[in-house]
Amino acid sequence: MLSIRLKAILDYIEEHDHLADIGCDHGYLLIAALQKGLKFVQGIDNKKGPLAQAKVNLASFLGPQVILTLSDGLEDLDSKVDTVVISGMGGINIIDILSNNIHKAQKLRKIIVQPNTNIYELRKYLNDNGFEFQSEKMVYEKKQYYEILVVKYTGKVNELSENDFIFGPYLRKERSELFIKKWTLILNKLLKAYNPDEKQEELAAKIEIIRSELGGKK
Ligand SMILES: C[S@@+](CC[C@H](N)C(=O)[O-])C[C@H]1O[C@@H](n2cnc3c(N)ncnc32)[C@H](O)[C@@H]1O
Numbered sequence: 001m002l003s004i005r006l007k008a009i010l011d012y013i014e015e016h017d018h019l020a021d022i023g024c025d026h027g028y029l030l031i032a033a034l035q036k037g038l039k040f041v042q043g044i045d046n047k048k049g050p051l052a053q054a055k056v057n058l059a060s061f062l063g064p065q066v067i068l069t070l071s072d073g074l075e076d077l078d079s080k081v082d083t084v085v086i087s088g089m090g091g092i093n094i095i096d097i098l099s100n101n102i103h104k105a106q107k108l109r110k111i112i113v114q115p116n117t118n119i120y121e122l123r124k125y126l127n128d129n130g131f132e133f134q135s136e137k138m139v140y141e142k143k144q145y146y147e148i149l150v151v152k153y154t155g156k157v158n159e160l161s162e163n164d165f166i167f168g169p170y171l172r173k174e175r176s177e178l179f180i181k182k183w184t185l186i187l188n189k190l191l192k193a194y195n196p197d198e199k200q201e202e203l204a205a206k207i208e209i210i211r212s213e214l215g216g217k218k
Contacts, residue, residue, distance in 0.1 A: 002032050004141040005114065005148075009087055010036065012112050012135070012150050017083040020044055022073055022097060027054030029085060034061055042078045043068045073097035074104045082109040087148075091118030095125045102129070106153040110134075114148045123149070123165045130155040136170035138178050145182040147171065167213055183210055 002010065006029050013019060015037040021029050024043030033041050043058070045051040051070050058066060069076050074084070074097060084105075086094050094115050098105045105111065111131065115122050126133070131151040139146050147168060160169055171179050187210045194203050 002028060004139050005146045006032065006087075008137055008139045008146075008148055009085055009112055009114060011137075012110070012148070013038070013083065013085070017110065018078075018080045019083045019085065020074075020077055020081040022084060022086045023050075023089055024054050024068070025050040025088070027057045027068075029087075030054070030058060030066070031061070034066065040065045040078075040080050041067075042081055044071050044073075044076065046070070046072045072100075074101035077101070077104055083112070084108055084110075085112045085114075087112070087114035089116060091115035091120075091122035094122055098125075098131075099129075106130075106155075109152065111151050111153075112148065113151070114146055116146075119147055119168075120165050123160075123168065126151050127158055127160055127165070130157055132156060132158065133169055136168045138168075138171055138176065138182065140178055140181075145178070163209065163213055166209065172213065180214065183214055186210060187214065 009029060010032050013033055013036065017038060018040040019033055019038055020042040022044050024030055024045050027043050030041045030043045043051070043054050045054065048070060051068055054068055055062070058068065067078065086097055094113050113122065130153055132154045133149060133151055135150040137148045139148070149168070163172065167183070187207065190203060190207050190210070194200060194207060
C-alpha cells in the first residue's frame, strides 16, 4: 500500500501526464501511477541499488513506455516527459537537481516537489527563478509533517513575503488544522529552548514570527 505521503503526491498526477520520478528508489510511486492509468513513466535514480530494486518491483510493467534510468537528476530526462516528481530528499538537493538542468525544468508542464528539509530555501529559490506556486498540501504520517508543492515555470517572480516562504503561500491562507498543529508544536519546542535571561535574539525572532502567524497577523 502506498504511504499517505506518496498517495498525496499521486493525487497531483493525472492520467494524461508523462511522468518522471527523480530519485524513484523502490519505484512505488511509478507503480501507483501506472495503476492510475498513466501511459508513460520514467524512473530515475543515481544509485544502482535503489534502481535495481525498482527494476524488480516494476518487472511486470517494463517496456518502451516504462523506463528506468541510472542517472543524476534531470540529466537524462526523456523528451516525452512533461511532469516531474522530486520527493523524499533534502530541499538543497532538489534545488541542485533543478538548477543543474534549469532549461529542462522550465519546459515542464508540472513539477511536484516534496522536500524533507530546507523548505524555506526551496520556496525562495523557486519563486526567485520564475517557478510559480500552483498548489500546496500538508500531510502527516508517522509523526512527521510533509509539505508538497506543485510549481510551473512562468518566468514571473511574484512578490511573496518572508512568511510566505516560511509557511507556504497557500498553506498559510488555508490554515488547516494540520498547519496549526505543526506550527504550534514547533513554537512550543522553541519556547522550551528559550531562556529570557540569555541573549537569544535569533530564537526570540523565530518565536515572534510563528506566534504572529498563528495569531493570524499578516
Ligand atoms: C529517500 S529516497 C526517496 C524515494 C522516493 N522519491 C520517495 O519520495 O519516497 C531518495 C532517493 O533519491 C535518490 N537520489 C538522490 N539524489 C539524486 C539525484 N541527484 N538524482 C537521482 N536520484 C537521486 C537516492 O538514491 C534515493 O533512492
